[in-house]
Amino acid sequence: MDDYALGVLTNIGLFSFIALSAYLLLIAGEMSFGQQAFFGVGAYAGGILTALYGWPLPLAALAAMALGALAQFLVALPTLRLRGLYFAMATLAAAEMARILFELLHWRRSIDGELAGPDGTQGFRGIRWIFEHGIEPLHYLGIVGALLALVLGLFLFVERSKLGATLRGIGQDPELAAAVGIDVQRVKLGVAAAAGALAALGGVLYAHHNTYIEPRNFDIMLGVHSLAYALIGGLGTAFGPLLGVLLDIGVLESTRFFQGYRMIVFGGLVAVLLVFRPRGLLDERMVLWIRQRFS
Amino acid sequence: MFGCYAATWTHVNFGAGLLLLALITVGGAVLAGAYVERLCFAPHRGGSAIAAMVASFALWMQFEELATLVMPRHLYAFPLLVEGDPLALGPFTLRVDALITLAVALIACMLLACTLYRTRFGLAVRALIEQPSAAALAGINVPWVFVRVFALASAMGGVAGYLVVATHGQITPMLGMWATLKGLLAMMLGGLGSLPGAVIGGLALGLLEAHSQWYLGPQMRDLIAYLLLFVLLAARVPWMTTRSAS
Amino acid sequence: MDKAALLLSLVLAQTPQADLRCVPTGEDFVYDCSITLTRGGQPLEGARITVGADMPSMPMAHSVRPAKATPGTKPGEYKARLDLEMLGEWAVKLRLDGPVRDLLVLHYEFDSKGASPSKR
Numbered sequence: 001m002d003d004y005a006l007g008v009l010t011n012i013g014l015f016s017f018i019a020l021s022a023y024l025l026l027i028a029g030e031m032s033f034g035q036q037a038f039f040g041v042g043a044y045a046g047g048i049l050t051a052l053y054g055w056p057l058p059l060a061a062l063a064a065m066a067l068g069a070l071a072q073f074l075v076a077l078p079t080l081r082l083r084g085l086y087f088a089m090a091t092l093a094a095a096e097m098a099r100i101l102f103e104l105l106h107w108r109r110s111i112d113g114e115l116a117g118p119d120g121t122q123g124f125r126g127i128r129w130i131f132e133h134g135i136e137p138l139h140y141l142g143i144v145g146a147l148l149a150l151v152l153g154l155f156l157f158v159e160r161s162k163l164g165a166t167l168r169g170i171g172q173d174p175e176l177a178a179a180v181g182i183d184v185q186r187v188k189l190g191v192a193a194a195a196g197a198l199a200a201l202g203g204v205l206y207a208h209h210n211t212y213i214e215p216r217n218f219d220i221m222l223g224v225h226s227l228a229y230a231l232i233g234g235l236g237t238a239f240g241p242l243l244g245v246l247l248d249i250g251v252l253e254s255t256r257f258f259q260g261y262r263m264i265v266f267g268g269l270v271a272v273l274l275v276f277r278p279r280g281l282l283d284e285r286m287v288l289w290i291r292q293r294f295s
Numbered sequence: 296m297f298g299c300y301a302a303t304w305t306h307v308n309f310g311a312g313l314l315l316l317a318l319i320t321v322g323g324a325v326l327a328g329a330y331v332e333r334l335c336f337a338p339h340r341g342g343s344a345i346a347a348m349v350a351s352f353a354l355w356m357q358f359e360e361l362a363t364l365v366m367p368r369h370l371y372a373f374p375l376l377v378e379g380d381p382l383a384l385g386p387f388t389l390r391v392d393a394l395i396t397l398a399v400a401l402i403a404c405m406l407l408a409c410t411l412y413r414t415r416f417g418l419a420v421r422a423l424i425e426q427p428s429a430a431a432l433a434g435i436n437v438p439w440v441f442v443r444v445f446a447l448a449s450a451m452g453g454v455a456g457y458l459v460v461a462t463h464g465q466i467t468p469m470l471g472m473w474a475t476l477k478g479l480l481a482m483m484l485g486g487l488g489s490l491p492g493a494v495i496g497g498l499a500l501g502l503l504e505a506h507s508q509w510y511l512g513p514q515m516r517d518l519i520a521y522l523l524l525f526v527l528l529a530a531r532v533p534w535m536t537t538r539s540a541s
Numbered sequence: 542m543d544k545a546a547l548l549l550s551l552v553l554a555q556t557p558q559a560d561l562r563c564v565p566t567g568e569d570f571v572y573d574c575s576i577t578l579t580r581g582g583q584p585l586e587g588a589r590i591t592v593g594a595d596m597p598s599m600p601m602a603h604s605v606r607p608a609k610a611t612p613g614t615k616p617g618e619y620k621a622r623l624d625l626e627m628l629g630e631w632a633v634k635l636r637l638d639g640p641v642r643d644l645l646v647l648h649y650e651f652d653s654k655g656a657s658p659s660k661r
Contacts, residue, residue, distance in 0.1 A: 003636055210644070367569070
C-alpha cells in the first residue's frame, strides 16, 4: 500500500477522534463548536513533551489527554447551564481564544544548539518522535487504528450500559432526567472531560503524524467539520461519526472526481442531510432497524 | 462574501465604477441569502435553530470554495472607497471612509427601525417574532415574510461587506470567516433579537477592538473580544440570554 | 533525561534540509518543482520523496494529490510536478523514504512566476 493511501487512512483515524468527541457531547445534548481547541491542546502538549523534553510518546499522549480533559472541564464548568445556541457560542468563543493563545505561545528550548518548540504564528516544527524511533507509516496507522478500536469498543460498551442510557436520556430530555434523580450537571461535566480527552488524543497523534503544527490548523473550520461528521454520519452509534469522516476524507478528498469541489459537495451534503435526517445517516432509528434486522 | 466576490470578479474582468460594484455586492449578497434561506432556515423553521446554524456554516464552506475556484489568487485588490488623505479636525485625524461607513451604518439602522416600526411589513415581522402561530392564523403569509426578512438582512450584509472591502482595498477568501465571527460577536454582545442591541454591540465591539489593538496588539484585540463574550455568556447576563433563541 | 537529550541531539544533527524551486507550467496552478535535499551539509541521494501540499490559512479545504519525485541530474536533486488548486501560501510536505525516513514541511508562496519561500 503506498504512502498516500496510508496517509489518508491515518487521517481518517485521526479525525475520527475529534468527530467522536463532538459526538459524545451531542448525544448528551450539547453542540460544541470548540472541540478543535482541545485537539490543539493535545497537539501542542504532546509535541512539547516529546520534542522538547524527550518524553516517550505514550506518556506524552496520556499527559495530553489529561490536559485536554482538564481544559474542556474548565470551559464546561461555567457554560453548561446555558441553553443550546448560547452554549454553542460560548464554545466558539473559547475555541477562538485558545487558537489566539496558541498564536501567542512561545516555548522555545535549545536542543543541540538549535532552537526548537512552538513559535507563535510561525508554528511548531520538528515533532519527529516517530521518525526518531523508526516507526514506519504502516506501524503508525496500526497504532492509530488500535487506539481507535479501543475507543470504539469503550463507546459500544457504554452505549449498552446504564451510563449510555443516562447520557441519551440527558440529551433528549434533561428535565425528565433531573426529575428521575440524575445529577445532570455532574454527568455533563464528566462527558465534557471525556470529550476533551478524546479530542486531545486525536491532537497528539495528529501532531506526530504531521511533524508540524500551527495555530491555523485549529480554527473554526476544524470544529465545524468535526460537528458535521457526527451530524451527517449519525448520532445513533459511535460508528456514525466514523462514517462522516469516511465520507469526507475517504470519498471526497481521495477521489479525483471531486477535486476542487470537495467542500461544495460536502457543504451541500451537510445542509441537505440536515433537512431530511437531522440526526444523521446512522441515527437512532436506523441503528434500531439494523439491530432488529440482524438479531 | 458572495456579494463582495461577485463584485471583485466584475471589477477584475470588466473594470467597473464604485457605484456599480456596490450594487453588485448587494445584489450578490441577496442572491446568496436567498439560497441560504431556502436551504438552511426554511426547512428548520419549526425545529432546531442550531441545525439551521450548522447548515448555514456548511453552506459557508461551499461559498469559500466557490470563491477560490472562480478567483484563485489568495488576495485581490479592491478599488478603494476614498482615495487621498484623512481629514484633520483639530487634534483628531479622521479617515473619510470610516466616516462614510459610520454614516451609512446609522442611516441603515434608522431605515431598518422605520421599516420595523412604521410599515405593515415590519408589523408582520414583529408579530411573527412574538407569536408565530397567532400571526399565521391572522393571515400573514409567513414564508413570504421570512424571504423578505432574509433579503433585507442579506442586503445589509452586502452593504457592510462592500464598505469593509472598499475601506481595506483588498479581499481574500477568509472574508467569510471574519465577517461571520465579528457579526456573531457583535450581535451576541448586544443581545440576540434586539435591534438597538445589535447597533450598540457593533459600536462597542469596534471601540473595544480599536483600543485593545492600540494598546496591546491585534491578537489581544481578538482575544479580549472573545473573552468578553465568554465571560458575559458564562455569567448569563440577562440582556444576552433572556431573548428566546430556541 | 541527559541520555534522551544526547540521543535527541545526535538525531537532530542528521535532520535533512530541503530547498524548493518551482516554475509554472502552462497549466493552471501546475508547477514543475526541483527539490535540493541535503543532510549535514552533504547532498542526500537515493531518497524516495512524495510531495504533498496543504494551505495553512484554509486547512482541510484543499486536496492536492501527492506526487512522487524523480531523481534529477545533480546529486541530491529531485524533480516533481505539483498540481495545486490555487495561488497563495502553501505548506509543502516532503515525505522522505529510503536512507532516511522523515517528513519535512516547508512554507512557500506560490504565484504566477513560481514559488518563493514564505516570509514568516
